[in-house]
Amino acid sequence: MLFSYDQLYQFTYAVFKSIGCSDEHAATATRGLIAADIRGIDSHGVARLTGYVRLWEAGRVNASPVLQIVHETPSTAVVDGDAGLGLVVAPYAMQVAIEKAKKAGTGWVSVRNSNHFGIAGHHAMMALEQDMIGMAMTNASALVAPTFSIQRMLGTNPIAVAIPAGRQPAFVADFATTTAANGKLEILQRKNADTPLGWVQDKEGNQTTDANILKKQGALLPLGSDREHGSHKGYALGSIVDIFSAVLSGASYGPWVPPFPAYVPMPENMPGQGLGHFFGAMRVDAFRPAEEFKQHMDNWIGRFRSATPAAGQERVLIPGDPEREIEAVRMKEGIPLVDSVVEDLQTLAARFSLQL
Amino acid sequence: MLFSYDQLYQFTYAVFKSIGCSDEHAATATRGLIAADIRGIDSHGVARLTGYVRLWEAGRVNASPVLQIVHETPSTAVVDGDAGLGLVVAPYAMQVAIEKAKKAGTGWVSVRNSNHFGIAGHHAMMALEQDMIGMAMTNASALVAPTFSIQRMLGTNPIAVAIPAGRQPAFVADFATTTAANGKLEILQRKNADTPLGWVQDKEGNQTTDANILKKQGALLPLGSDREHGSHKGYALGSIVDIFSAVLSGASYGPWVPPFPAYVPMPENMPGQGLGHFFGAMRVDAFRPAEEFKQHMDNWIGRFRSATPAAGQERVLIPGDPEREIEAVRMKEGIPLVDSVVEDLQTLAARFSLQL
Numbered sequence: 001m002l003f004s005y006d007q008l009y010q011f012t013y014a015v016f017k018s019i020g021c022s023d024e025h026a027a028t029a030t031r032g033l034i035a036a037d038i039r040g041i042d043s044h045g046v047a048r049l050t051g052y053v054r055l056w057e058a059g060r061v062n063a064s065p066v067l068q069i070v071h072e073t074p075s076t077a078v079v080d081g082d083a084g085l086g087l088v089v090a091p092y093a094m095q096v097a098i099e100k101a102k103k104a105g106t107g108w109v110s111v112r113n114s115n116h117f118g119i120a121g122h123h124a125m126m127a128l129e130q131d132m133i134g135m136a137m138t139n140a141s142a143l144v145a146p147t148f149s150i151q152r153m154l155g156t157n158p159i160a161v162a163i164p165a166g167r168q169p170a171f172v173a174d175f176a177t178t179t180a181a182n183g184k185l186e187i188l189q190r191k192n193a194d195t196p197l198g199w200v201q202d203k204e205g206n207q208t209t210d211a212n213i214l215k216k217q218g219a220l221l222p223l224g225s226d227r228e229h230g231s232h233k234g235y236a237l238g239s240i241v242d243i244f245s246a247v248l249s250g251a252s253y254g255p256w257v258p259p260f261p262a263y264v265p266m267p268e269n270m271p272g273q274g275l276g277h278f279f280g281a282m283r284v285d286a287f288r289p290a291e292e293f294k295q296h297m298d299n300w301i302g303r304f305r306s307a308t309p310a311a312g313q314e315r316v317l318i319p320g321d322p323e324r325e326i327e328a329v330r331m332k333e334g335i336p337l338v339d340s341v342v343e344d345l346q347t348l349a350a351r352f353s354l355q356l
Numbered sequence: 357m358l359f360s361y362d363q364l365y366q367f368t369y370a371v372f373k374s375i376g377c378s379d380e381h382a383a384t385a386t387r388g389l390i391a392a393d394i395r396g397i398d399s400h401g402v403a404r405l406t407g408y409v410r411l412w413e414a415g416r417v418n419a420s421p422v423l424q425i426v427h428e429t430p431s432t433a434v435v436d437g438d439a440g441l442g443l444v445v446a447p448y449a450m451q452v453a454i455e456k457a458k459k460a461g462t463g464w465v466s467v468r469n470s471n472h473f474g475i476a477g478h479h480a481m482m483a484l485e486q487d488m489i490g491m492a493m494t495n496a497s498a499l500v501a502p503t504f505s506i507q508r509m510l511g512t513n514p515i516a517v518a519i520p521a522g523r524q525p526a527f528v529a530d531f532a533t534t535t536a537a538n539g540k541l542e543i544l545q546r547k548n549a550d551t552p553l554g555w556v557q558d559k560e561g562n563q564t565t566d567a568n569i570l571k572k573q574g575a576l577l578p579l580g581s582d583r584e585h586g587s588h589k590g591y592a593l594g595s596i597v598d599i600f601s602a603v604l605s606g607a608s609y610g611p612w613v614p615p616f617p618a619y620v621p622m623p624e625n626m627p628g629q630g631l632g633h634f635f636g637a638m639r640v641d642a643f644r645p646a647e648e649f650k651q652h653m654d655n656w657i658g659r660f661r662s663a664t665p666a667a668g669q670e671r672v673l674i675p676g677d678p679e680r681e682i683e684a685v686r687m688k689e690g691i692p693l694v695d696s697v698v699e700d701l702q703t704l705a706a707r708f709s710l711q712l
Contacts, residue, residue: 073460073642076642104430104460105431106464150664163599173589223589224535224579224580228552230535232675233529233532236529237529239660243656247656250648253652271652288427288434297599310504310561313505317588319595
């Protein structure tokens, strides 16, 4: 079924209002959530709306948080999210990073006591209109086994980096630090299909193609899949995201990160508060004149776009190309939702007496 | 053959003095170069000394550079390396980042007009003794094909992140953004052995196990190996390193980065000056009290070290463990050099009338 951006926006906004968000917070959260649907990252959009509502019902999300800076220097801050929706906390913290960068050249904000923030790229891209490079990362509940381990210790811990260009569209990388994001497993589960080798392992650490293996104590693998193909690098990247997001801020980390499904009990002996995020903003003209930088970014992008494709490949992509192209189509033709997501939204509609 | 740290130090220092480095620059360059040998990254240590001398002979390295900051804000700077040895330019720039961080909380330095800087981890680790997180990255001449391409567009573009702990040793990640670093190929070439599938491709973009494929217009693959296993993420990471190191600073980027072998002609129409690097320093107490941070890092490291190992694996490693353990052994027992490297050093000794 196809939905227009406006349809999904109005419905999602009404749901966030129904759980007690202010007008401003509901609008911010809605923009962040639907940014995923519009950019084709279907796993992180309205498909998760019911999940957010359940976290609120379970008392794990505070719909009216008081967001504040609890520590700062000219180029850094720590933000306490007051257990708010990550979709609300993240844009606040990213704005703090941008304001720091205006004065100090760069701004770096670590966040504690937050929740899942949707897609990292949406927050990183806030920097673009200011001629800044934006960065966003977050930890998440543990689904990933370190190299040589069978224990889930890290989340899929994504990293997003958005870099402005001139006439070319911006460079926007946004990726989980695993071989495949959990959303890709969910798609295969719905189709009853197998994963490629190298995405997941079973509870003994053996390779498997079972897309349901996470329900059987299996684990996602770090980017690189195995030691021979560099999984220790993906493990290091996921660890860096965890430490910047949570050890710097005072959030929970590693296997203690709170789970997204509200029915999963909270970990015991949590060493910090809630999920953690990390944001960065670097003013381009803190390094060289913005126009000069953007001309060279255009040259960089143009050169990489014209790299010789391999046989059978049409073209070489720049990070951000696929999402931008999907966005153009979906803004025109609408956003397709699978039946199970539509049913979830209809249940929410009935519950809050709303129209889908 | 085994050499002591002091032996290699004195010889390398004498070589750098012989090409015209000042006492201070020779000492700095020597420490950086031998840090690779002592930490077990043999490809980046004295094995490259002849290569550096050849670059100097070819007029591509300036042995007495005037290093300067050409642009700055409270938390950023651009450094011009004056075509100096990267081994000299990098510690200067990292020190600028550290000084910025002392005042502004963080410091970020992009460098142009430099050369190869040895191992990234050595420079990132300068931050540790200041209770700062250190970061170092560099671009390098193009050996890596982007996802879907057969053209070499990026270097192995490493990223290093060093994070201080309390009683635990520091977390030190230092890795190429490719599936395997070029040094690993060189080891297989010497043994006449094949690579695993997923490290390299041939000139048509086909998978291959030929460790000599780079001499036949083949390419290294980004971390992830192929699209299905996330090579677009490795490609994005290598691109981010390239842009931060060179587009921000005004160095050359992508396929235009100057080659390390002095006999390879320089690329035409270079869009910037020399190689580029990027350094960062973040004061831990710009986020939370340093003691508190270090206690939590100890907890993080201890927890990950005790993650359940897979069958047949002894233990789960923390980034930096293998290099630190090799360092302890080599400081005691000496540094092993293969015959071809010893011969290279003997040639240098004869040329500059030195004792090896």
